[in-house]
Amino acid sequence: MKKICKRCVLIALSLVMALQLSACGKEGKTSSENDTKQGGTSSVGEPVRVKEDGMLFETRKVDNPDITMLIFWDPMEDINEINALYKKIYGGNVEVLVKAWGQKASLIASYAASGTKAEIVMLSKTDFPVMSASGVLEEIDLAKLDSNSEYWNINNMKNLTSINGKNYGLCFNNLNIVSTPLILFNKKIFSEFGQKTPxxxxxxxxWNWDNFRKTAASLTMDKDGDGKTDLxxxxxxxxxxxxxxxESNGAEPLKYTDNTFSLNLNDPRVLAAYQLxxxxxxxxxSICTxxxxxxxxxxNGKTAMTTIAINQMAQLYADGMEAGSIGFAPFPSGPAAQGKHFANYEGHLIVGSVKGTGNTDATLAWMECAVSVWNKLALDSPPEITSYLYNDEEKAVIxxxxAKTVKYEDSGLKYTADGSYGTRYINTCFLTAQEMVYKIRENLPLSTVMEQYKPTLQGYLDAANELLKTAK
Known part of the structure; x- marks a missing residue:
């Protein structure tokens, strides 16, 4: 894959690479540097609700600002910046305990059992569901989390980190719209052929499926007359x-009721998505082969539209696309969505807290610092760092x-099982659902493809259900 600048990757894939680390992660112990407290809170009385430099949120009252972080890979630059901002605002030290990847489940369980506190625990989509179901994570009331950022839809993430109506963390990766897969389009191609843009x-x-399909078909052509499609x-x-x-049709391939996964492939909204x-x-x-x-x-101008994260605009321009030639819009709305638009929030990095820690105001304060730092890296970093600085017009579109992206609680979407998305079985189930696309590309009837893959999918769900029973 093309080389993308470090900070751009931190936003686009925000520590997804941690999921790929082996169990050989090194152990260690570090602490944030001692800065002079400039905070907007005090340990007694009412919080001083002001915005400090670098914060998107008003500060909150934190009685016990010294916190402990459990992390299972070497902290990167963005984590250090978050801890420094937290120190500056709240005056608390962040004790960072770096542990081996393979220790994660047993260590968090032992912390919860022994009453050892850790306000910040770095988790992933592959381990969070079982941990939240097994009772080793602190319940966190995200209603107390400020969400007034112009660029972040924090409320969209709640159902990704909840189970049985309770929330146990905040999912950060792809929380920011600029790291969310949207429809990117080539303005020059649309202008050349007189097409209305997304x-x-x-x-x-x-911006619905009908106009999406019509636009894609209109821009599919043999430009040089050699008998081969070149756009x-x-x-x-x-x-x-x-x-x-x-997602764009308000649907998902799985259901989660009474603590049990089941297939949802017969849902007309799901069938319509595959049929499109x-x-x-x-x-x-009209889809490239x-x-x-x-x-x-x-x-290379072979496609007029694509779906990738818009922060890859930086690399696209660096690789030669003409400045200002890329536009973007959300994914088109499906017929069942009735004009609503959903961004694709696929969480990887989840921040939680060990059960019994009890210092949730500090946890929420750190989360707000994290949102502020990652937002700055995404939008406001100098060009020499990000390779690309979003201009005023692009920021306005973001x-x-x-503003128009529907919140999950308003849409009825719970994205794979009320927050239980993430076990290796469910991941494998999704991969199998993706394999169905290969068969669809062979022009097999949709009903044939569905029936062929149902037994395999159900097997993964049975395994996931057994795993959740064990966790309970």
């Missing part, structure tokens, strides 16, 4: 397509999209 449709409240309307990764389409992909690929032939080249195809 953003124009969006502003007219008409496609759309390209998307095979791994991402099912999720994007189902089949129609665009097999009938309109190459695999896993959505970045390079868009870069705000516009954020």
């Amino acid at each position: 953003l124009e449709y969006f502003r007219e409240n008409a 496609y309307g759309y390209d998307v990764s095979l791994s991402g397509a099912p999720g994007y389409l189902m 992909y089949s129609d665009m690929y097999n009938v309109d032939k 190459t695999e896993f080249k959505e970045y390079s195809n868009f870069l 705000k516009e999209i954020n």
Whole structure:
């Protein structure tokens, strides 16, 4: 994959790489540097509700600002910046305990059993569900978390980190709209062929599947007359397509009721999502036929639209796209979504707290510092660091999209099982659902593909249900 600058990656994939680390993570103990307290809180009385430099949020009252962080990989630059900002605002030391990746589950369980406190625990989508179900994490009331940022939809994340109606953490990766997969489009191609852009449709409240399909088909053509298609309307990764389409139609492939997973493939909203992909690929032939080249195809002008995170604009421009030639809009709204738009929030890094710690105001304060730092890295860092500085027009579009993106609690979406998304079985189930796209690309009837894969999918769900029973 093309090299992307360090800070850009920190926002786009915010510590996803930690999921790939082996159990050989080194152990250690560090502490944030001692800065002079400039905080907006005091240990007694009412909180001083002011915004400090570098904070998107008003400060809160934190009685016990000294906190402990459990992390299972070497802290990166952004974590150090978050701890420094927390120290500056609240005056508390952040004791950072670096432990081996393989210790995570047993160590957190032992902390909870022994009453050892840790306000900040770095988790992932692969371990959070079982930990939250097994009672080793502190319940956190996210209603107390400020969410007045222009660029962040914190409320969209609540159902990703809740189970049985209770919340046990905050999911950070892809919390920011600028690290969310959207529709990117090549302005020059749209202008050349006189096509209305996705953003124009969006502003007219008409960015739906019908106009998406029509636009993609109109921009699929043999430009040089050699009998081969050399411009496609759309390209998307095979791994991402099912999720994007189902979410945009207010649907998901699994259900979670009474602490049990079940398949939801017969849901008309799910079937419609797969059918749209089949129609665009097999009938309109407007989806590019190459695999896993959505970045390079868009870069080289082979596709008019693609779905990748918009912070990859930095690398696209660095790799040669003309300045200002990229536009973006949310994913189009499906028929069942009735004009609502959903961003694809696929959480990887989840921050929780060990059960019994009891210092949730400090946990929430650290989370707000984290949001502030990551927002700054995404939007306001100097060009020499991010390779690209969003201009005023692009920032305005980001705000516009954020303002119109539906909150999960308003949409009815719970994205895979009330926050239980993440076990290796469910991940494997999703991968199998993605494999169904390969068969659809072979122009097999949708009903045939569904029946072929149901037994495999159900097997993964059975294993996940047994795992959750054990966790309970």
